[in-house]
Amino acid sequence: MQRSYSPSSRRQDQGVCTTDVCKSYAELLLASRATNYTDIDPCTDFATYTCGNWGASHPIRADQSSVDVFSAVSDANTALLISILESPYPTNTTINSTYAGGDATVLDKQNFDKMVTAYDSCMDVDAINEAGAKPLQDILDAYDAFSGLVSGNSTTDLTDRLIWVLRYGGKFNAQARTSASYGFVQATPWVDDENPNITTVALGPGLFGLRSQEYYEDAEATANYTTAIVGMLDVLLPEEDHDTHVSLASGILTLEKALIAAAPNSLDLSDPSDYYNPFSIADADALLPEISFSRLIKAFAPSNYTINSVVVFSPEYFTQVSSILQNTTSEILDAYLEWVLIQTWATRLSDDVSAPYRRFKNELSGLDPDAVSDRSTICLSDIDSNLPWIETAFFIRSAFSPDAKTLGERIITDIRTVFEAKLANYTWMSAEVKTEAIQKVVNMIEKIGYPDISPNIEDPKAVADFYATLNVSASSWFQNGIAYNNFTLARTWDSLLNPTDKYYWVMTGPEVNADYIAPTNDLTFPAGIMQSPFFTLDLPDWANYGAFGAVAGHEVTHAFDNLGSQFDATGAYRNWWDNATLAIFEEKAQCFVEQFSNYTITAPNGTLLHVDGELTLSENIADTGGLSAAYAAWQARESETPNQLLPGLEDYTTEQLFYIAYGNAWCGSSLPAEALRLLYADPHAPGDIRISGTVSNQVGFREAFNCPSKVPACELW
The missing domain is CATH 1.10.1380.10 (Neutral endopeptidase , domain2)
Known part of the structure; x- marks a missing residue:
């Protein structure tokens, strides 16, 4: 059922956004929502309420063991990149380069040709089959x-x-x-x-x-x-x-x-x-x-x-x-x-030679043993792993604008500001711990969209220099694999002689993911995840803060989960917590362990298996703290500029829509065997549990949907 909401909490001047962008996003939310949503209590099963019909339009392919919003966005990024790789060099592109020794376009095309040569060697199935x-x-x-x-x-x-x-x-x-x-x-x-x-x-x-x-x-x-x-x-x-x-x-x-x-x-x-x-x-x-x-x-x-x-x-x-x-x-x-x-x-190797190994890997994830991914997807993945900065350079020209980077920077800054304020107001933390924690947020390095150093992917010379020692063969995909391995091995071990490069990216630009690394105290948000429905220009703020903002808040909160909290404001592993503050932290963290350990999934053999609350603790803390910070950051923005509603969703408040945007970003489904594999090894809780468990820990959610109890199940940040 849909609970009533206090009219006094809704502004009467919000209006409805009717642009094509808003209509498209509204259709996405409506199509994902359970068809019987009026019979579902969002306070007890928000995952089904928000995502109950998502799977109907997102079936699991024969070569997939799971599908979710992340993989759907990745598919869109993949399609764009394959189009780039299978098209001529884009001569109409504008290059921002510091290269002063000649024509930057020449180097840019050489980079492009190196990437295409690598891709084509992978696509040459006849040569691969002949090699056997x-x-x-x-x-x-x-x-x-x-x-x-x-x-x-x-x-x-x-x-x-x-x-x-x-x-x-x-x-x-x-x-x-x-x-x-x-x-x-x-x-x-x-x-x-x-x-x-x-x-x-x-x-x-x-x-x-x-x-x-x-x-x-x-x-x-x-x-x-x-x-x-x-x-x-x-x-x-x-x-x-x-x-x-x-x-x-x-x-x-x-x-x-x-x-x-x-x-x-x-x-x-x-x-x-x-x-x-x-x-x-x-x-x-x-x-x-x-x-x-x-x-x-x-x-x-x-x-x-x-x-x-x-x-x-x-x-x-x-x-x-x-x-x-x-x-x-x-x-x-x-x-x-x-x-x-x-x-x-x-x-x-060729498909016939590698068949026994491929069948085993498929069976482990519950796939048809003979399932084979599309060749172009396999070859793009190879480029992503081995020539990421050339790939990223061409991806962002088509998929990431300066305006998108500006909006991303604003959202992340808002969330860091909110997190600092939250830390300053906690009464359970000692003054010394609070000061160090705030400084840790201040010190965070932001990596947004793509690398502009180590290397600067907007500069063709910087990219060319990065791959100068890597020779790519047009005739042997296997030999290219050896070349990639030798190249990476040498660069990796050479890092022993240099100070830590805190600006080096461990993710590629098109990657649909985000990261926090404790020793370098850095946040990474690739352009790949800053795509619809996580992130869309010209949508009301509740949409971007609810989806991408929660991701950004999640990564900031990782600095203060049970693992990240062991590293100080400089990124050094040391105990900077006094005993009294640490005891309260551990008590609050234990609540998450017990909460998520009570959730279960059904194994392929029909038995109920419990989520490992210890294994998933850091992610559950980050999910809860990240969503809370994103909501507070959005509220601050919304208080200045009231957000519009969307067509077909006028019965919701913007507060409710914020959480619906969040839930929608985590819709997905898995084959039973894959769900079991993830339960054993993945530090993230299963998707539906991440949605419902996380919102149950939000005061804002409980108030927005008028839940009987306004007290969060667990709360740390």
């Missing part, structure tokens, strides 16, 4: 020759073999908070949490094929995984018999089960109180005698870099790995390292 399994077979043969496996036994020590595999099968990112590489050991440059102005080296586990421990305890998942390993070994190593591959796959699975049981969970890897363990390099070497970390680091670090100390994510893990390795045969260990290489490169 050979590109990866060549890598496996090279590994065998290096390790001595050609003679039947490994004659090279484990450290050298691991270095070889990481060089050809590792994916490095200097500022990513988790590794993207498979393997039992990862080493990567890492912004030092206690001294964020420098970059150190972090040691920890890599990714595992089944990703989370729960799947290694699932008979169906492990059977599918084993089938994939055997299938890929049969295709890539046909000279070996099938029974040998079955035995090796069983050994790999046993090894991975032991490794992931010893590994820290995703929550431990996100909490600095768990993962930040500084060690001297000598002490780190002693944790795992089978591997020389000092030699491993020297193999990748610049020759003039001195290794003094490292961060060990989990000392206990490496101690257990030592025992695991001692009980693993050399044959299984080498097969495992080859499997690491296969997982890294399988997706760059």
